[in-house]
Amino acid sequence: MSSAIEFKHVVKEYKLFKNDKQRFKAIFNKRIKANTKRAIDDVSFNIEKGEAVALFGRNGAGKSTLLKMITEVVFPTEGEVKINGRVSALLELTAGFDPEFTGRENIHFRAQLMGINQEDIDRMEPEIIEFAELGPYIDQPVRTYSSGMKARLGFAINANIEPEILIVDEALSVGDKAFRVKCNDKINEIVASGVTFLFVTHSTNVAKDFCSRGIVMKSGKFIYDGDIDSAADFYEEMVQEDIEKKRRMKEEKKKERLFQ
Numbered sequence: 001m002s003s004a005i006e007f008k009h010v011v012k013e014y015k016l017f018k019n020d021k022q023r024f025k026a027i028f029n030k031r032i033k034a035n036t037k038r039a040i041d042d043v044s045f046n047i048e049k050g051e052a053v054a055l056f057g058r059n060g061a062g063k064s065t066l067l068k069m070i071t072e073v074v075f076p077t078e079g080e081v082k083i084n085g086r087v088s089a090l091l092e093l094t095a096g097f098d099p100e101f102t103g104r105e106n107i108h109f110r111a112q113l114m115g116i117n118q119e120d121i122d123r124m125e126p127e128i129i130e131f132a133e134l135g136p137y138i139d140q141p142v143r144t145y146s147s148g149m150k151a152r153l154g155f156a157i158n159a160n161i162e163p164e165i166l167i168v169d170e171a172l173s174v175g176d177k178a179f180r181v182k183c184n185d186k187i188n189e190i191v192a193s194g195v196t197f198l199f200v201t202h203s204t205n206v207a208k209d210f211c212s213r214g215i216v217m218k219s220g221k222f223i224y225d226g227d228i229d230s231a232a233d234f235y236e237e238m239v240q241e242d243i244e245k246k247r248r249m250k251e252e253k254k255k256e257r258l259f260q
């Protein structure tokens with residue numbers, strides 16, 4: 001088997017400035033220092049071609065940062081990220097549209113950016129248009145679309161470009177209920193075709209339906225990486241412990257106030 005995704009000692013640090021003014025000044029003045037936040041802390045892993053992997057973690061664990069490195073929206077501060085195959089990310093679906101271009105033009109624009117050749121784009125175009133259900137709006141500028149219409153077009157493009165690596169964040173919500181059902185069916189269809197699949201979710205049951213491996217992240221590190229059932233148990237226990245810890249802290253604070 002060969003790797004679809006490979007991370008070697010990857011670190012991602014974000015710079016935290018006091019405000020936007022300081023951030024801007026720092027471009028020209030190297031003496032302006034910022035605090036740093038290590039969002040990914042020396043992470044190494046491989047995902048083999050065709051593997052379906054769930055990524056669990058509480059808010060702020062580093063999941064989005066990791067996905068953004070796979071989609072090359074964010075670059076590592078240290079280490080190496082290697083991606084082998086066409087990535088389709090069902091994440092920020094409306095980013096990158098040109099508002100002055102029509103929906104149809106944006107399909108070509110985005111597909112070209114993804115490195116798809118003209119012949120393939122022409123072949124995919126009718127399927128994308130049919131999926132997006134935009135009617136005559138497909139030939140209107142995207143600035144005339146509602147946010148739901150933009151998300152539908154974004155999903156239709158990203159899901160119909162025959163990805164080799166599919167990345168999905170469960171928090172994704174596209175259009176109305178009927179369209180969401182259609183999106184889920186499409187995701188199921190792509191996963192069943194044997195693509196490499198990386199799925200960010202808080203729902204261990206949904207993850208078990210799709211994935212055979214699970215990774216748990218905490219504070220930018222992998223704290224568990226194994227088969228989906230044991231990873232799901234590990235994550236559930238971690239969440240339970242956190243809830244319990246918070247409950248105890250609340251009770252202690254209450255007691256403190258009582259005895260003051």
Ligand SMILES: Nc1ncnc2c1ncn2[C@@H]1O[C@H](COP(=O)(O)OP(=O)(O)OP(=O)(O)O)[C@@H](O)[C@H]1O
Binds near residue numbers: 014015037060063066
């Ligand atoms: N652009 C940024 N600048 C500064 N800090 C950032 C930036 N993006 C993320 N962070 C910080 O990096 C850490 C990891 O964030 P990330 O969004 O990757 O977590 P996450 O696991 O996806 O969380 P969630 O489940 O809430 O989406 C957090 O502490 C977050 O505040």
